[in-house]
Amino acid sequence: xxxxxxxxxxxxxxxxxxxxxxxxxxxxxxxxxxxxxxxxxxxxxxxxxxxxxxxxxxxxxxxxxxxxxxxxxxxxxxxxxxxxxxxxxxxxxxxxxxxxxxxxxxxxxxxxxxxxxxxxxxxxxxxxxxxxxxxxxxxxxxxxxxxxxxxxxxxxxxxxxxxxxxxxxxxxxxxxxxxxxxxxxxxxxxxxxxxxxxxxxxxxxxxxxxxxxxxxxxxxxxxxxxxxxxxxxxxxxxxxxxxxxxxxxxxxxxxxxxxxxxxxxxxxxxxxxxxxxxxxxxxxxxxxxxxxxxxxxxxxxxxxxxxxxxxxxxxxxxxxxxxxxxxxxxxxxxxxxxxxxxxxxxxxxxxxxxxxxxxxxxxxxxxxxxxxxxxxxxxxxx
Numbered sequence: 001x002x003x004x005x006x007x008x009x010x011x012x013x014x015x016x017x018x019x020x021x022x023x024x025x026x027x028x029x030x031x032x033x034x035x036x037x038x039x040x041x042x043x044x045x046x047x048x049x050x051x052x053x054x055x056x057x058x059x060x061x062x063x064x065x066x067x068x069x070x071x072x073x074x075x076x077x078x079x080x081x082x083x084x085x086x087x088x089x090x091x092x093x094x095x096x097x098x099x100x101x102x103x104x105x106x107x108x109x110x111x112x113x114x115x116x117x118x119x120x121x122x123x124x125x126x127x128x129x130x131x132x133x134x135x136x137x138x139x140x141x142x143x144x145x146x147x148x149x150x151x152x153x154x155x156x157x158x159x160x161x162x163x164x165x166x167x168x169x170x171x172x173x174x175x176x177x178x179x180x181x182x183x184x185x186x187x188x189x190x191x192x193x194x195x196x197x198x199x200x201x202x203x204x205x206x207x208x209x210x211x212x213x214x215x216x217x218x219x220x221x222x223x224x225x226x227x228x229x230x231x232x233x234x235x236x237x238x239x240x241x242x243x244x245x246x247x248x249x250x251x252x253x254x255x256x257x258x259x260x261x262x263x264x265x266x267x268x269x270x271x272x273x274x275x276x277x278x279x280x281x282x283x284x285x286x287x288x289x290x291x292x293x294x295x296x297x298x299x300x301x302x303x304x305x306x307x308x309x310x311x312x313x314x315x316x317x318x319x320x321x322x323x324x325x326x327x328x329x330x331x332x333x334x335x336x337x338x339x340x341x342x343x344x345x346x347x348x349x350x351x352x353x354x355x356x357x358x359x360x361x362x363x364x365x366x367x368x369x370x371x372x373x374x375x376x377x378x379x380x381x382x
Contacts, residue, residue, distance in 0.1 A: 031071035031098050033105045034078065038062035040112030041181045044084040048110075051079040062110070071098050078106040086162070087112035114181035116161040119145070120343055120380050122354060123153040126373035136166055141336070141343075141356060141380070143367045150182060154242065156200045156379045158224070165198040165207055165224075175209055177224065188226035197241040200224070203249040206271065208232070210241045219243060219254060221271070232273050240264060242332075242378075244289040244297075246314075253279070253297060255286030266299055266316070279316035287332050290314070291359075292339040298322070298359075300331060309333050309344060309361075322361035335359075337382035343367065345376050352376060 034050055047061045052068070053076055060066055060080070079093045089110045096104040119138040126132050134153040139146045149155065155166035157180065165188070168176045173194045178185035189195040194212035201208070204224065211220045214231065217238045222229040232252075233239050240255030250271055255264040256278075263283035269276040279288075279297070288299040294314060301310045304321060309330045312319040322342070323330050329347040336343070336356070343356045352374030354367040368375045 031103065032068040032076070032078070032096065033103055034060065034064075034066040034068065035105065035107040036060045036062065036064045036066070036080065036110070037108070038087070038110040038112060040087070041114035042084070042086055042117070043110075043112050044082070044087065046082070048083060048108075049081045051077075051081055053077050054079075073098055073100050076104075080108045080110070083110060084112065086115040113162055114179055116157050116164070116180050116381050118337075118381060120354070120367065120377055121149070121155050121157065121164075122345075122368075122375050122377045123155070124373040124375050125153070125352070134169060136164075136378075137375075139354075139367060141341075141367065143369070146368070149180065150178070152176065154197045154376075154378050156198060157381055158200055159202060159204045161381060163224075165200060167196040167198065175207070177226075186226070188222065189229070195220075197243075199243050199245065201245050201249040201271075202247055205249065208243045208245070208252055210239060217241070219252070232271075233269065233276075234273075237261070240286055242287075246290050247292055247294045251275075253288040253290060255288065258283045266297070277316075279312070280319075285310070289334050291335050292337060298333045298335065298342055300333065307331070309342070311359075322357070323364075324361070325364075332376055332378075334377050334380050336380050343377045343380055345374070347374075 043062045047059050050057045050060050075095055075097050077095055080089060083089060087110050089108055094106045096106050098104045120141060121138055123134055124137055125134050135151050136149040136155040137146055138149050152166040152168045155164045157164045163177055164180055165175055165177045168174055173196045175188045175195050175198045176185050177188055192213045196210050198207045198209040206221050207224055209220055210217055219232040219239050220229060221232050238257040243252040243254040245252055251268055253268045256267045257264050264286040265278050266280040266285045266288045267278050282303045284302040286300050288297045290297055296311055297314055298311050307329050308321055308323045310319055310321050331345045333342045333344040340359055341356050342359055345352045346355050354375045354377055355364055356367055357364040
């Protein structure tokens, strides 16, 4: 425990347990007490700036009691700045009067909504005697901060990072939307048996998903509240689980099985079901993902003889191989928000470990350590 130091002009001091009215000598030396209390999830760990009359007076932690020394008597505008976008305070700017005999007090209450930012969402599939489980995790791109989000698989977040949709596998397969802190879960597809792999559109207006309600796996769209569910593809073949939206949310790309179901092609289609086009002539391509600028698509292919990650232009031209490693499984590539990197899962010594690499295939770096389960990425959030 540390009491405040002897008075010096305009020093901000964290207070942790000493008398609020007395300094070390027992005389009144404090001019202004600043209380900060923050509730909710996804708080800013760096805290806030306290400003007096527009000038920076120091830093405050999300929950803190601070003191300012030896202010001149008078009125002061006390402001709490640097509040994160998902947080708000109804009284972030207050006017207090400081006198020579009484301490003034400014109290700030900050409330934060849960939000996902800058993390990679992934599914971890683990096996155990009698059965296994699928769980959604979030992790920082450097491998730190791994945290369980919910039980389920294939989660993607709304554009504002406040909600997620994911597949819940019991009973049957259904698509659930909930707040990222686990509250207010809503089953969006309760009347069908097999719905999975939801992907939120970049504009927030639609959720694409895969369903067996027609008797074969096809792609469907619905609104985030579950309304307007309708079929997008009518190929008569099997559409791969999961899609990738174009940045402007006008099109989706996905993997479609060949006629004899022995392989798959990369296909693109407009969000209204028109303009379908096969992008890859090779019947061995799948898991496509659009780049953030809309000019390229990264995908899986075994056209070289082993399962590797490839890159092509958004029109299917100029395919080039990005990974050249041994005969491992390279799967489910996804772009970083700025388009400089790709995250994917690779099976080698450890099954299904997450890796990231430069968009040119260089600097392959592990994100998860394994071998706790099979890790499969579903989204890299801005």
